[in-house]
Amino acid sequence: MVNTKVDLCGITLDNPIIPASGTFGFGYEFAELYDINILGTFSFKGTTKEPRFGNPTPRIAECSSGMINAVGLQNPGVEKVISEELPKLKKCFDKKVMANVSGFSVDEYAYTCEKLDKCEQVGWLEVNISCPNVHGGGMSFGTDPEAAYEVTKAVKSVTKKPVILKLSPNVTDIVAIAKACEKGGADGISLINTMLGMRIDLNRKKPIIANKMGGFSGKAIFPVAVRMVYQVSSAVDVPVIGMGGVSCADDVIEMMLAGATAVEVGAQNLVDPFACKTIIEELPKAMEKYRIENLKDIIGAAHNG
Amino acid sequence: MKQSLFQITENVHLTENVMRMRLKGDTNAITASGQFINIKLDGLFLRRPISVCDCEGDTVTIIYKVVGKGTEQMSKMSSGTLDILTGLGNGYDTSLSGEKPLLIGGGVGVPPMYLLAKKLIGEGKDVSVILGFNTKNEVFYEEEFKALGCKVGVTTVDGSHGTKGFVTALMENTDYTYTFCCGPEPMLKAVFNTSKTSGQYSFEERMGCGFGACMGCSCKTVTGYKRICKEGPVLCKEEILW
Numbered sequence: 001m002v003n004t005k006v007d008l009c010g011i012t013l014d015n016p017i018i019p020a021s022g023t024f025g026f027g028y029e030f031a032e033l034y035d036i037n038i039l040g041t042f043s044f045k046g047t048t049k050e051p052r053f054g055n056p057t058p059r060i061a062e063c064s065s066g067m068i069n070a071v072g073l074q075n076p077g078v079e080k081v082i083s084e085e086l087p088k089l090k091k092c093f094d095k096k097v098m099a100n101v102s103g104f105s106v107d108e109y110a111y112t113c114e115k116l117d118k119c120e121q122v123g124w125l126e127v128n129i130s131c132p133n134v135h136g137g138g139m140s141f142g143t144d145p146e147a148a149y150e151v152t153k154a155v156k157s158v159t160k161k162p163v164i165l166k167l168s169p170n171v172t173d174i175v176a177i178a179k180a181c182e183k184g185g186a187d188g189i190s191l192i193n194t195m196l197g198m199r200i201d202l203n204r205k206k207p208i209i210a211n212k213m214g215g216f217s218g219k220a221i222f223p224v225a226v227r228m229v230y231q232v233s234s235a236v237d238v239p240v241i242g243m244g245g246v247s248c249a250d251d252v253i254e255m256m257l258a259g260a261t262a263v264e265v266g267a268q269n270l271v272d273p274f275a276c277k278t279i280i281e282e283l284p285k286a287m288e289k290y291r292i293e294n295l296k297d298i299i300g301a302a303h304n305g
Numbered sequence: 306m307k308q309s310l311f312q313i314t315e316n317v318h319l320t321e322n323v324m325r326m327r328l329k330g331d332t333n334a335i336t337a338s339g340q341f342i343n344i345k346l347d348g349l350f351l352r353r354p355i356s357v358c359d360c361e362g363d364t365v366t367i368i369y370k371v372v373g374k375g376t377e378q379m380s381k382m383s384s385g386t387l388d389i390l391t392g393l394g395n396g397y398d399t400s401l402s403g404e405k406p407l408l409i410g411g412g413v414g415v416p417p418m419y420l421l422a423k424k425l426i427g428e429g430k431d432v433s434v435i436l437g438f439n440t441k442n443e444v445f446y447e448e449e450f451k452a453l454g455c456k457v458g459v460t461t462v463d464g465s466h467g468t469k470g471f472v473t474a475l476m477e478n479t480d481y482t483y484t485f486c487c488g489p490e491p492m493l494k495a496v497f498n499t500s501k502t503s504g505q506y507s508f509e510e511r512m513g514c515g516f517g518a519c520m521g522c523s524c525k526t527v528t529g530y531k532r533i534c535k536e537g538p539v540l541c542k543e544e545i546l547w
Contacts, residue, residue, distance in 0.1 A: 057511065
């Protein structure tokens with residue numbers, strides 16, 4: 001009998017599988033399909049202080065083994081998330097959920113996190129300093145170590161819940177950003193958010209996406225994600241959540257060997273709504289195949305020797 | 306929504322680049338006309354959303370235009386199975402139609418009107434249909450709508466078949482209590498402005514998931530933000546913001 005349990009910042013997960021923010025809504029769409037309590041947890045839709053419609057459409061473009069999105073943080077705002085979405089979620093999810101937070105200033109991040117800190121359902125705060133699809137916010141905090149430090153410190157001062165900083169791969173030195181977050185008091189690091197990309201419509205001779213650029217995700221980015229998880233996990237002492245192109249149980253094991261304590265699954269949920277369920281069911285078989293008894297024992301094993 | 310495998314039982318040309326595919330499988334999740342299915346294709350990342358043209362017993366009929374990589378791949382399939390999500394979108398509400406509904410379809414906006422017409426005829430309604438195409442060679446399903454018992458008018462932009470002009474050319478002389486419409490956005494807008502009644506209009510947008518998870522296809526309406534794939538693709542006239 002294999003053991004898939006891992007510890008993420010003091011909370012035990014039955015397994016390391018976490019649907020990534022923006023690909024799982026607030027959970028209940030998927031709860032119609034399967035019992036989402038089988039998940040380790042999930043990261044809910046990126047939430048901001050004010051409600052946001054997001055970017056104009058088209059927001060989606062197909063790529064080889066992946067997709068580009070430029071949704072732009074559409075969400076009902078933190079007040080409604082707390083008063084409407086979380087009570088709905090409570091009916092179908094008994095576990096602690098990961099609250100994903102974004103903002104346009106240090107104060108906004110702190111405001112939203114302080115509100116979510118009061119929610120008993122929330123286990124972790126995943127602070128997104130890496131959204132490539134909004135101007136003057138999001139990613140700009142995740143591409144400058146000083147700004148990343150400031151956001152982390154501000155958020156840490158308003159919550160006792162574990163704070164996980166979600167990083168952008170669109171930087172020259174991701175280790176510097178991760179270290180700045182750790183210095184600011186981060187309890188964990190999650191990476192990678194999407195990579196900046198673009199597709200152009202050959203008939204219209206214009207970018208497909210209305211916002212021109214968007215975030216590239218899906219299977220194609222997996223090797224980049226594994227590399228960055230490897231680099232960051234060897235440079236920081238806090239747990240790392242690996243994500244980026246994960247689509248099967250083998251990918252989960254690879255991410256963990258690279259140094260991930262838990263693994264988020266993103267774009268794959270959109271093309272296969274049962275992706276996470278399938279991965280969770282296949283994980284024990286994959287562990288047996290690779291002679292792994294305790295999943296937590298392999299975290300970062302690729303760094304040895 | 307349901308995910309299941311469907312067997313391709315037919316895939317034939319209706320015009321040079323419009324094809325009809327029939328699929329056999331579990332159709333239980335399809336509950337209304339105007340809904341769509343989302344098809345997984347080998348080697349392509351995103352599924353391809355296609356509206357339901359007909360659903361009878363265990364067979365779903367779709368009609369699609371070959372325009373990109375996905376539909377081109379579909380056009381070459383003569384047998385085999387497809388992984389499909391069914392029962393997506395809200396679909397048309399026939400309870401609002403009154404006694405004389407008018408159904409207007411343009412190009413590949415015609416297919417969803419077929420199942421809708423079938424339902425309305427089944428409810429004993431007096432159904433008029435206007436089908437709009439660019440030219441004679443692109444016309445399809447005129448006879449099929451007549452066979453259902455609908456009054457059918459056809460327009461072509463170049464006048465090579467039926468009435469010359471856009472679908473709106475036939476609206477004035479039609480007696481109707483309600484408008485159902487599906488087609489390219491300029492046509493929806495023209496019908497919206499010409500129609501003297503309330504109605505339901507079906508929209509399309511590039512989609513990520515097709516089942517409400519990604520917010521890729523959101524639009525603004527009078528009653529708030531809606532996802533074309535989930536609270537749409539059918540919007541009531543009164544809530545549409547152009």
